[in-house]
Amino acid sequence: QKEVEQDPGPLSVPEGAIVSLNCTYSNSAFQYFMWYRQYSRKGPELLMYTYSSGNKEDGRFTAQVDKSSKYISLFIRDSQPSDSATYLCAMSRGSNYKLTFGKGTLLTVNP
Amino acid sequence: DGGITQSPKYLFRKEGQNVTLSCEQNLNHDAMYWYRQDPGQGLRLIYYSQIVNDFQKGDIAEGYSVSREKKESFPLTVTSAQKNPTAFYLCASRNNRLSTDTQYFGPGTRLTVL
Numbered sequence: 546q547k548e549v550e551q552d553p554g555p556l557s558v559p560e561g562a563i564v565s566l567n568c569t570y571s572n573s574a575f576q577y578f579m580w581y582r583q584y585s586r587k588g589p590e591l592l593m594y595t596y597s598s599g600n601k602e603d604g605r606f607t608a609q610v611d612k613s614s615k616y617i618s619l620f621i622r623d624s625q626p627s628d629s630a631t632y633l634c635a636m637s638r639g640s641n642y643k644l645t646f647g648k649g650t651l652l653t654v655n656p
Numbered sequence: 657d658g659g660i661t662q663s664p665k666y667l668f669r670k671e672g673q674n675v676t677l678s679c680e681q682n683l684n685h686d687a688m689y690w691y692r693q694d695p696g697q698g699l700r701l702i703y704y705s706q707i708v709n710d711f712q713k714g715d716i717a718e719g720y721s722v723s724r725e726k727k728e729s730f731p732l733t734v735t736s737a738q739k740n741p742t743a744f745y746l747c748a749s750r751n752n753r754l755s756t757d758t759q760y761f762g763p764g765t766r767l768t769v770l
Contacts (some may be wrong), residue, residue: 553696579758588662588746588761589699633698641687641706641752643714644759648698 548572551634551647560656564621568634568647571615575636575645578610580619583631583649592632593619624654659683660762662747667767669734669741677732677765679747687750688730689759692716692743699746705730706752734767742769 551568558564566580577596581589593608595601601608607620617636621628634647660681669675679688690702701714705724719738724730730749734741744766748759 551698577758581761586744586764586766588660588763591758591760594758635699643701643704644699646699648696 548645549647555651557653562624564624566619566632568617574638577637578617579635581633626654626656629653662762662765669769672736674735679730681749685749685751687752689748690732691746694743
């Protein structure tokens with residue numbers, strides 16, 4: 546079993562839809578959870594960063610962490626064509642530990 | 657304008673050649689990282705450095721070498737021993753003096769072996 550599993554998609558939605566992106570993991574020692582957005586041929590850009598369980602909201606983006614289920618989610622409200630990108634989840638045991646990445650989900654938001 | 661720069665953006669190499677990818681940051685971050693990204697594979701850690709003059713192997717270090725002589729710079733050399741070097745290479749840095757900070761990435765270098 547891989548440490549981090551992420552459905553690669555592709556996921557295609559109409560503009561304005563609510564998007565749900567998810568990752569599951571097997572290592573219960575993970576404490577820090579991140580979502581990165583990566584446009585084609587660019588470096589990943591940090592979107593959300595959370596510690597332990599709970600929700601975090603930033604504008605149209607909400608990150609959720611459920612440590613009991615080893616499941617994290619990223620919700621995008623009122624999705625826009627500019628949200629079309631690959632979304633990578635990442636997690637680590639601690640702030641000085643290496644990041645373990647999911648393979649990324651390719652999202653397309655159609656106008 | 658603070659950030660991480662990588663050069664060149666595109667790099668072509670003939671088989672048997674060593675090439676060096678540049679990574680520079682002006683964020684005053686102590687830690688720097690090199691990742692490789694292949695289609696459908698996600699990011700894999702090659703080398704990382706927590707402080708100047710010190711670095712550690714990541715998960716896929718074979719065929720690569722690094723140096724960390726300056727805080728701002730962490731160049732990666734892809735040697736001829738790397739069997740499948742064609743990939744997208746990403747450099748990242750982190751302020752490891754902050755317990756809650758995470759890694760920030762550069763724009764990447766796409767290496768193609770001809």
